[in-house]
Amino acid sequence: MRIPLDKDLNAYRFIAIEGLDGVGKSTIVRLLAERIGGVATQTPDPSLRVKRQRVEASGQIADKWAFYMDSMVCQRPQFEAALRNHHVVCDRYIHSTLAYQWPQDAPLPRNPREMFPKILWPDLSFLLLSDEATRRQRLHGRETAEGIVNPADHRTDVLTLSEQRFKSMQDLIQINTAGLSPSAVCDQIFGRAFQ
Ligand SMILES: Nc1ncnc2c1ncn2[C@@H]1O[C@H](COP(=O)(O)OP(=O)(O)OP(=O)(O)O)[C@@H](O)[C@H]1O
Numbered sequence: 119m120r121i122p123l124d125k126d127l128n129a130y131r132f133i134a135i136e137g138l139d140g141v142g143k144s145t146i147v148r149l150l151a152e153r154i155g156g157v158a159t160q161t162p163d164p165s166l167r168v169k170r171q172r173v174e175a176s177g178q179i180a181d182k183w184a185f186y187m188d189s190m191v192c193q194r195p196q197f198e199a200a201l202r203n204h205h206v207v208c209d210r211y212i213h214s215t216l217a218y219q220w221p222q223d224a225p226l227p228r229n230p231r232e233m234f235p236k237i238l239w240p241d242l243s244f245l246l247l248s249d250e251a252t253r254r255q256r257l258h259g260r261e262t263a264e265g266i267v268n269p270a271d272h273r274t275d276v277l278t279l280s281e282q283r284f285k286s287m288q289d290l291i292q293i294n295t296a297g298l299s300p301s302a303v304c305d306q307i308f309g310r311a312f313q
């Protein structure tokens with residue numbers, strides 16, 4: 119099932135799902151894309167995994183910023199091609215890069231759309247939120263199921279700053295996922311995006 123919008127031009131939507139590690143983004147990206155017959159994607163592109171590991175290991179914030187920004191610029195043609203026929207739902211995008219990689223002591227840019235014109239801006243960006251206990255429980259559940267623990271998902275200082283920044287971003291639509299099943303979260307996003 120595909121749900122085009124009521125207009126000929128820009129008929130399909132580019133939707134970004136943002137939030138802290140473990141809050142439920144990839145689950146919701148998959149469910150929402152299935153529901154709307156859209157393309158589920160993510161940044162950075164998985165083909166950049168090795169380069170990403172190298173950049174993350176370097177720990178240099180300028181290198182990380184450049185890597186994540188470049189990855190979005192490079193994915194632009196792929197997103198534009200998909201948007202000709204489908205909605206696109208993306209796991210992390212520009213708001214994550216700003217939340218995690220903008221210099222710690224600098225205020226966030228006031229007009230990021232104008233500042234970073236090379237990336238394709240999402241039509242709608244959603245911020246998934248939950249209380250910390252729920253987020254940790256979800257993370258723990260996934261770690262137990264998959265047998266993989268990513269130390270980056272547990273850096274409290276980084277997570278605290280990133281959450282503050284996410285919450286201060288006026289163009290993010292906040293969805294409180296605590297107490298909601300994945301399908302109920304999906305319903306809320308669907309309602310906000312398409313009804
Ligand atoms: N609304 C929800 N209610 C209960 N469990 C959920 C919900 N959403 C996701 N989960 C579960 O929580 C775990 C983490 O979800 P998911 O991997 O989607 O998070 P994420 O935000 O993409 O994490 P990361 O950024 O670290 O990749 C998974 O085991 C998933 O099944």
Ligand SMILES: Cc1cn([C@H]2C[C@H](O)[C@@H](COP(=O)(O)O)O2)c(=O)[nH]c1=O
Pocket residue numbers: 139161162186210211214215216218219270271
């Ligand atoms: C896309 C993107 C990711 N990151 C950081 C944020 C997290 O600590 C890790 C994990 O990401 P994933 O969702 O588990 O793939 O990567 C970032 O700092 N900036 C970004 O743009």
